[in-house]
């Protein structure tokens with residue numbers, strides 16, 4: 001049973017329009033939960049939106065013109081990636097687009113002369129090196145589970161992919177910490193102030209450019225959580241699996257906040273070895289089991 | 295669009311403070327005072343900051359740094375001098391290397407007295423700064439000249 005083209009377009013457009021609101025709200029909830037974990041009251045739920053509105057009102061200043069251009073490209077590519085996923089095209093293609101987008105972010109960090117920004121940009125590349133295997137293997141895992149890279153087919157698979165590829169799920173959730181820039185893997189942007197990196201990659205971004213960066217993060221978060229959702233969704237019990245899927249997505253997000261609040265940043269070598277070890281072990285064991293069973 | 299006053303981001307710079315005032319500034323972020331309630335974030339990045347909190351007297355060595363930080367902040371921006379050292383030079387005023395308060399180098403808008411300044415008065419100062427932040431934003435929006443703080447030995451309002 002395939003979804004008609006018009007409905008797929010509506011999904012893609014809904015993503016483009018709604019993702020920043022969902023992403024911003026998730027960040028607001030995240031900040032509130034973080035504050036509660038530290039026994040603080042915390043900012044209002046809509047604080048991320050207030051921040052964006054403030055950033056847009058600041059007087060424009062940018063270190064180089066290229067920065068604005070590169071960041072806009074980064075944003076457009078991420079939006080396009082997410083829209084492609086929600087449209088239901090090839091998952092492998094989505095992930096490749098995601099890597100291309102990351103490259104633009106790297107360049108946006110590099111074009112400035114600030115050592116903090118350059119250092120952050122280099123670490124961004126290392127991060128990409130760490131999470132890329134897991135991301136590509138996730139696409140492969142979906143292929144093993146469903147027999148297609150097509151998001152549309154994966155979405156309508158008769159059994160939840162997680163039943164067949166739990167190891168790939170673990171690897172994907174593990175690298176989400178890097179992708180969402182949370183401790184202990186916030187190597188490139190250091191979201192807590194007064195660290196050796198200042199604000200890392202985003203040190204030289206101010207006003208409108210920083211707003212672009214933040215909104216893009218929200219788009220990306222929604223995209224990644226949608227992939228988590230795909231692990232759960234099946235077509236035999238669409239409603240139940242859909243609700244469980246949303247539950248798992250929220251739980252994953254909560255887990256990220258918990259990890260963020262309970263761990264300190266690790267050295268990048270540690271991040272690399274840890275991520276690769278987890279990716280290889282969980283995906284490898286999963287693959288072996290699949291080979292034996294089938 | 296939300297009010298600009300709901301998201302003031304601070305930059306805290308220690309000029310040559312004895313660290314007494316710095317600890318009080320950080321105390322504002324703890325659960326007891328929790329300034330994040332008001333959307334205040336203590337960012338370490340001048341390019342992203344709206345309010346410049348400066349503690350300690352300015353000396354010959356860090357005067358250019360203070361100036362540079364001030365210049366890197368984009369308008370509208372507000373400067374708050376925290377503690378008597380940042381206000382006037384305080385107990386270090388007569389020291390051979392000390393130039394005096396922060397207003398020797400950059401225009402200061404709000405003076406928070408105390409040695410060390412108490413968290414309550416720091417928050418008070420920041421709240422006043424937020425009001426001024428909005429005022430400057432309106433000036434910027436209406437293309438009026440921005441009001442400037444007090445600069446020792448220079449003109450100001």
Ligand code: SF4
Nearest residue numbers: 312314377379409410
């Ligand atoms: S005002 Fe007092 S506590 Fe603050 S920096 Fe000066 S000497 Fe230290």
